[in-house]
Amino acid sequence: MTPVTIIGGGLGGLMLARALHVQGIPSTIYESEASPEARTQGGQLDIHTYYGQLALADAGLTDQFRAIIHEGGAASRVLAQDGTVLLDEPDDGQDTRPEVLRGDLRRILRESLPEGTIQWGKKLASVTALGQGKHELTFTDGTRVTSDILVGADGAWSKVRPLLTDVKPAYTGTTYVETYLYDVDARHPATAAAVGDGGMFSLSPGKGISAHREAGAVLHTYVQLSCPEDWADSVDFADPVAVRTLVAAKFDGWAPELTALITDGETAPVSRKIYALPDNHRWDRVPGVTLIGDAAHLMPPAGEGANLAMFDAAELAKAIAANPGDVEAAFTAYETAMFPRSHQEAVDAQEVMDLCIGERAPFGLIEFFTQVGQGA
Numbered sequence: 001m002t003p004v005t006i007i008g009g010g011l012g013g014l015m016l017a018r019a020l021h022v023q024g025i026p027s028t029i030y031e032s033e034a035s036p037e038a039r040t041q042g043g044q045l046d047i048h049t050y051y052g053q054l055a056l057a058d059a060g061l062t063d064q065f066r067a068i069i070h071e072g073g074a075a076s077r078v079l080a081q082d083g084t085v086l087l088d089e090p091d092d093g094q095d096t097r098p099e100v101l102r103g104d105l106r107r108i109l110r111e112s113l114p115e116g117t118i119q120w121g122k123k124l125a126s127v128t129a130l131g132q133g134k135h136e137l138t139f140t141d142g143t144r145v146t147s148d149i150l151v152g153a154d155g156a157w158s159k160v161r162p163l164l165t166d167v168k169p170a171y172t173g174t175t176y177v178e179t180y181l182y183d184v185d186a187r188h189p190a191t192a193a194a195v196g197d198g199g200m201f202s203l204s205p206g207k208g209i210s211a212h213r214e215a216g217a218v219l220h221t222y223v224q225l226s227c228p229e230d231w232a233d234s235v236d237f238a239d240p241v242a243v244r245t246l247v248a249a250k251f252d253g254w255a256p257e258l259t260a261l262i263t264d265g266e267t268a269p270v271s272r273k274i275y276a277l278p279d280n281h282r283w284d285r286v287p288g289v290t291l292i293g294d295a296a297h298l299m300p301p302a303g304e305g306a307n308l309a310m311f312d313a314a315e316l317a318k319a320i321a322a323n324p325g326d327v328e329a330a331f332t333a334y335e336t337a338m339f340p341r342s343h344q345e346a347v348d349a350q351e352v353m354d355l356c357i358g359e360r361a362p363f364g365l366i367e368f369f370t371q372v373g374q375g376a
């Protein structure tokens with residue numbers, strides 16, 4: 001079997017290596033981070049029955065996945081600016097969209113791979129097409145390898161993508177500011193009570209505070225702001241106190257247990273400018289290379305990106321296994337299904353973003369949760 005060269009060891013790249021391994025196909029992941037511990041892996045992801053859980057089942061990892069579920073974490077509530085509860089939905093325990101920590105998910109995928117599959121500290125610097133589907137990959141440490149089958153799983157700012165398309169992600173008009181509170185039951189009880197067991201959304205047109213309770217008594221917050229990119233760039237994130245003051249001022253008059261998610265943050269606030277590729281991003285077939293996950297279809301965060309990355313990976317592995325010796329047929333089959341799937345999901349993601357901080361906030365999101373709860 002011709003080995004597959006994967007750039008990027010995020011959820012997409014790791015799942016691809018695992019799914020190929022299950023099919024008996026060797027692969028190597030080149031990952032820019034120096035080691036699994038190089039970066040904190042904060043953030044909880046809800047893993048859906050229709051994409052993420054299907055991929056994990058194909059990969060033979062359902063038991064490992066069940067072991068890392070944050071029980072009760074799928075609860076949702078919407079609060080008014082004064083803290084009044086507008087909607088409160090407990091975790092129904094059905095495991096249709098259970099929450100797990102990204103770091104745990106990456107760990108179970110990593111542990112399922114043969115020794116040596118991941119080459120750490122290998123940041124792709126450039127790629128050159130050699131013809132007949134082969135590519136020469138040059139890493140920032142000066143080393144080079146040649147690929148026969150190349151998959152870009154290297155996220156939003158993919159270095160593989162330019163082989164297929166000139167399109168670059170564009171700023172969406174929204175910036176998230178990320179904060180953390182720790183040991184919240186003891187140290188921030190009013191805020192812990194306001195957030196509850198799962199996700200809490202307090203939203204208005206143009207801005208909102210969304211927090212999740214994560215395993216280990218942690219509150220992880222994204223403050224969502226509609227703002228021009230130059231405003232986001234003008235904020236000096238090297239000065240955490242100034243950032244907290246500036247961001248909190250936008251929520252003047254909101255309940256103190258909500259604004260505490262900004263003012264009492266125990267880590268330096270982090271800027272997450274939200275970028276996206278066009279909804280219908282696609283490319284013409286180029287021999288020997290394709291993309292999965294954010295590299296293929298970066299979209300606003302709406303709870304589907306990690307799920308889609310893993311599903312792309314599982315589908316691509318199946319297509320490669322079903323077309324032995326004919327990678328072009330495999331890539332064509334994968335892309336023919338992936339393009340319309342990600343187009344629809346990108347449109348939906350934009351709608352979810354609009355429900356959160358568009359003109360109808362917070363009532364659009366309440367209607368959405370009510371419809372999802374009724375199985376719409």
Ligand SMILES: Cc1cc2nc3c(=O)[nH]c(=O)nc-3n(C[C@H](O)[C@H](O)[C@H](O)COP(=O)(O)OP(=O)(O)OC[C@H]3O[C@@H](n4cnc5c(N)ncnc54)[C@H](O)[C@@H]3O)c2cc1C
Binds near residue numbers: 012303306
């Ligand atoms: C603020 C925010 C919140 C989100 N919340 C959710 C959520 O709740 N649920 C959800 O499903 N999705 C969420 N997402 C989206 C989700 O994080 C992504 O869709 C998902 O991580 C995509 O996986 P991936 O493997 O394609 O890319 P990534 O996770 O970005 O992984 C790419 C990997 O490639 C590596 N890499 C990058 N460049 C190179 C290079 N040149 N050479 C070698 N390696 C390289 C990176 O180090 C990384 O390990 C969120 C996104 C954001 C921004």
